[in-house]
Amino acid sequence: MIAIFLVAVCAYSTGAAATFNEIKAGYQSSDTLILSREGELLHRLRTDATVRRGQWVALADVSPALRTALVLSEDKRFYEHSGVDWRAVSAAAWGNLWNTKTRGASTITMQLAGLLDEDLRRGSGGRSVVQKLGQTWSAQSLERSWRKDQILEAYLNLVPFRGELVGIDALSQTLFGKAAHGLDHREAAVAAALVRAPNAKEAQVVQRACSVLKSLESAAANCAALDLFVTGALQRRDYAASEGVAPHVARQLTASPGTHATRRITTTLRAPLQRFAVQTLQSHLRELAGRHVEDAALLVLDNASGEVLAWVGSSGPLSNAADVDAVTALRQPGSTLKPFLYAQAMAERRITAASLLEDSAAQIQTTGGLYIPQNYDRHFKGWVSARTALGASLNVPAVRTLVMVSPDAFAKQLTRLGLPLAESGDFYGYSLALGSAEVSLLNLTNAYRALANGGRASPSTLLPRKPAPASQALDPRAAFIVGDILSDPMARARTFGTDSVLATRFWSAVKTGTSKDMRDNWAVGYSQRYTVGVWVGNASGAPMWDVSGTTGAAPIWAAVMNFLHAKQASRAPKPPAGVVHKAVQFANSTSAPTLEAARDEWFVEGTQQTTFAMDSGAIRAVSMSSRGQKDLKTEAAPSARITAPTHGTIIALDPDIPPKAQRLSLQAEGANLRWLLNGKPVAKGNSAQWPLWPGKHLLQITDARGHVLDQVRFEVRGAGVLSARADGAKPR
Structure with missing residues (x-):
């Protein structure tokens, strides 16, 4: 009576009472799957180091050879009994009576009951009598509530095989390098042998696998080469801890609070775009291999929602630092900060897009001595409009503009755009105009997204969620004018030519940048719907060789933009309220030739004028002021x-x-x-x-x-x- 009572208590264990769907839903893989917005698998990352479990495999996706081998090896009358094979129990009891070695009487259903219930699990000394009775009761309970195919499916996914490997998916991927549906007779025989004795020696596994193989194929099955095959399989560890096309996204999300326990994470990434971005980035880097370039990163944002559509943190196998996520790493942005500087100066009505700025040798007095900016080609263009200065990425006019705005005010503007700097603007001084501070590709691309959205800034996101509220971080009129300049091929013609890789067949605005000594190369720009940022360089900080704005990041940027707009148009934004369009003309003086061709120009309302000219007195005054505003003498x-x-x-x-x-x-x-x-x-x-x-x-x-x-x-x-x-x- 006492024994029956104990059995009854065990019968109501958690495992026996749970349904098949509950067990399947509660299954936890040791890997986290990163899914695209379409539900496609982008990346698999191991996040549980205590055990190696693969994904739950449906019985229909397990090879017929393995299903047959398992039943023949573990439970020949699996489809006949109701949880307990009483014939096998009788044979085992008779063998024990005469001290004869026989196969155990534990059925697949009984073994599953032991896997589902902590109280019934086998200890180091085997199961006690009470555990065996409880296992028998639970097995019969499972048979009454589960179908045979459900029992076999759950068993294949929960049974331990060898070492840390649990479940058929982990075993198949690790030992045989393939999915469970592809296992042949020989592989199925080895798998079935490991179920019987997971940690047996190789010779014992070979012996048992040969026995199973003969039962599968016939007594004439060839086991000659089985020992070599088993040795190779048991030594193989091909099931990588991480694989796919979004490794840095996987690490980013699994490290975030609230997602560490989730084994399937749906992201905002687009699967076709992510794969194209990875292939394009790696293909272009192979072309730059002779120029000492091995790393790159790419980010694509949806302008309206801030959703990340593609995130490539490194060049993967081409890099010596593939684990470094260059999307979040801090690097010097070079000239890519200039659009925000000119926008701020226009918003503060210090300059207009047609204002003339001097591109000449300048020596600016600072507390640490003279700051002497140079252009990329070490040539000066003389007097140019702000449109030309920004489009052609001239350094000296940008520094002169920062003298007007002040480094501290510019640093605060960058912070409002989501580009927090490690130091104050005064720390960087006038070199801040040329990108001497460090920012991440993620924050820089999102700041350009603010330009695309009329100066409204909001956070980006990798997870589907309601868009965060936006704040007006930049004057919308200035943002529109700067965007118009960045989309103007003629504005950048002096440096890039009229038909560079930056020119697209649809409307887009883009800016390149290269940091000091060619350590970082950038191309960041946007269309009507998307913002794309690209960084090229070396994670080690080593300089590149002969890589410019149009040969480094720009071709990758152009390829991704063209992919995005292969079937989608991009139109120029509508001008916001408060901007006016006026015809302007330029001249040195009344007798000198024109500085730039006449054109129509955009102005913040109230700053427009029709003629821009410099006489000799003004030229001399500005030349003197280039040494610093405090040095201007009258x-x-x-x-x-x-x-x-x-x-x-x-x-x-x-x-x-x-x-x-x-x-x-x-x-x-x-x-x-x-x-x-x-x-x-x-x-x-x-x-x-x-x-x-x-x-x-x-x-x-x-x-x-x-x-x-x-x-x-x-x-x-x-x-x-x-x-x-x-x-x-x-x-x-």
Whole structure:
């Protein structure tokens, strides 16, 4: 009676009472599956290190060979009994009575009952009498509520095989490198042998597998090569912990609060776009292999919702740092910050798109000495409009614009756009105009998305959810005008030509950028519906060789944009309220040729004018102010004087630019001038370029007779200059 009572208690265990659907729903794989918005599998990432379980496999997806092998090996009368094989029980009891070795009487259903109930699981010393009675009762209970196919399916998915492997999917993928539906007779025989003794020695597995194989094929089955096959299978570990086309998305999501326990995560990614992005990125990097480039990243955002449609964090097998997610890594953005600077200056009514800015040698006084910006090609274009300066990515006009706005105000504007900087604007100084701060591709691309949305900024998301509320981070009128400039092929013609890779057959706005010493190359832009950001470089920070804005990231950007708009149009945005369209013309003076061709231009209402010209007095005043607003002087100049460098200047050599490429611009006013440096003649005329050399120097100008007319003292610091490429300049 006591034994019967204990059996009855065990019968109401959790496993026996659960339905098949409940067991299947509660199954937890050791992997997390990352799904696209369409439900396609993009990536599989192992997130449970304690056990190796694959995905739940339906019985119909298990090879017939394995189903047959398992029944023949473990339970020949599986389809005949009702949970307990009493004939096998009698045979086992008789064998035990005469001390004869027989096969165990435990059926597949009884084994499943033991797997479902913690109280019935086999211990190191085997099952107790009470456990065996409970197992018998539970097996009969399962047979009354489950179908035979459900019992066999659950057993195949829950049975431990070898080591950490549990379930047929993990076994098939690891030992045989294939799905369960593809197992042949030999593989099925090995799998069935491992069910009987998961951790048996190889010789024992071979012996049992041969027995199963003979029962499958016939007594004449060939087991000659089975030992080599078993040895190879048991040593194989081909089931990668992570595989697919979205490894960094998988890590990003599984590390997020609230998703660590989820084994299937549906994302906003588009499966065809993600695969195309990975293939395009890797294909282009192979073309750049000879230029010391091995890493890249790509991000595609939906403008309206902020949903991430593609996220490629690295070049994968082409990289020595494939685990580094370059979408979230901080890098110098180069000239890609310029659109936000010009937009801020326009919003503050400091400039218009037609305002003339001087692109010439500039020396800006700072607390740390002189800041001397250079253009990518080390050539100056003279007076240009703001439209040309931004479109052609000229550095000096951008720095002059930042002098007007101030670094601190610009840093606050970047923060409003979702680009928080590690330091204050004053820390970066005027180099902030050229991207000296560090930002991530994720934040930078989302900031361009704000431009596409008329200056409204909101967070991006990888998970389907209601769009976050947007804030007006930038004046919508300025955002529209900057977008119009970035979409204008003529505006960038001076640097990129009129038919560069940046020109698309549909409306798009794009900006490239290259950080110091070619360490980072960017292309970020948007269409009517999408924003695409691309970074190319090296995760190690090593410089690239001969990679520019149009050869590095831009071709990848163009390919992805063309893919997105293969069957979808993109139209220019409608102008917001408060902007006006006016015809403008440009001239140096009343007698000089025009600076730029006449055109129609967009203005923030109240800033429009029809003519933009510079006379000689204005040119001289702005040239003087380029040394810094505090250095602008109005008093009459002497007949001959040195205007650059100023007395007491301290110049620091840039270790990332080859010494031969670094020059100091010497400027003076007067006639028939001779330049002396430390008493030695170096040049004649009003201007010259002197190759920098460390030390303290005395610079003088003299007349034709050798009389000293003016002199200044300055210092060049930085004797330990690193050697680098001869054309290593501050790129665009």
